[in-house]
Amino acid sequence: MNYALLTLAGIDDQRPEVDIRRYLSPKGIELMELAKVTCSRELGRYLLAHPTSVGDLFAAPLWNEQFRELFREMQQVPVDGFDRPLRVVHSLSDTSVPVPLTWAQLAEMQQHGANVEYQQLVAENHRESLMASMPESVAFAARVLSPR
Structure with missing residues (x-):
């Protein structure tokens, strides 16, 4: 769940033209915002205390080729383009x-x-x-x- 929320937060931050929020439930938006301002460990503790399923994050389906490619892209680590070590x-x-x-x-x-x-x-x-x-x-x- 942490990785899903961190990925959604990354899409919201780095790809605003996608408007990921229109696919999220109010709970999904709340948890995505929490993922933006807390570390993975704290997020994990919160989720243990407030169990949520991945399905609870979404208000609309988004599993199509566009989103599969976007999720794949967001999970990739760049191999070049760095301006320092x-x-x-x-x-x-x-x-x-x-x-x-x-x-x-x-x-x-x-x-x-x-x-x-x-x-x-x-x-x-x-x-x-x-x-x-x-x-x-x-x-x-x-x-x-x-x-x-």
């Missing part, structure tokens, strides 16, 4: 996102000339990776964002 962190113990997908993405980004720094963790799960990589990530941000 990127940092990617992934753990071998992450069961939410299989690490071979990240390796494939990194290879494609490098083939397209993206400047990518990669840190591989071993024992951390998906959620633990953020905090485990924080010291290196803060140092990376300081290097990349410092005035030249």
Whole structure:
């Protein structure tokens, strides 16, 4: 459910011409707006306390070729067009996102000339990776964002 709400929020923000709101129920709009201003973990906690089905999000059907392509596009990670270096962190113990997908993405980004720094963790799960990589990530941000 988190990914669905985050995807809807991304469509609403990045593709306003689609007018995704016309397909959403009042509950769908409320939860999409919540997804825009909260982290995934908090959103998950909210959804556990307020169970909602995906069907509750919609007031009109939208499963057609246009929306299948749009959802596919919104789930893609760009491989080029970056104006500064990127940092990617992934753990071998992450069961939410299989690490071979990240390796494939990194290879494609490098083939397209993206400047990518990669840190591989071993024992951390998906959620633990953020905090485990924080010291290196803060140092990376300081290097990349410092005035030249």
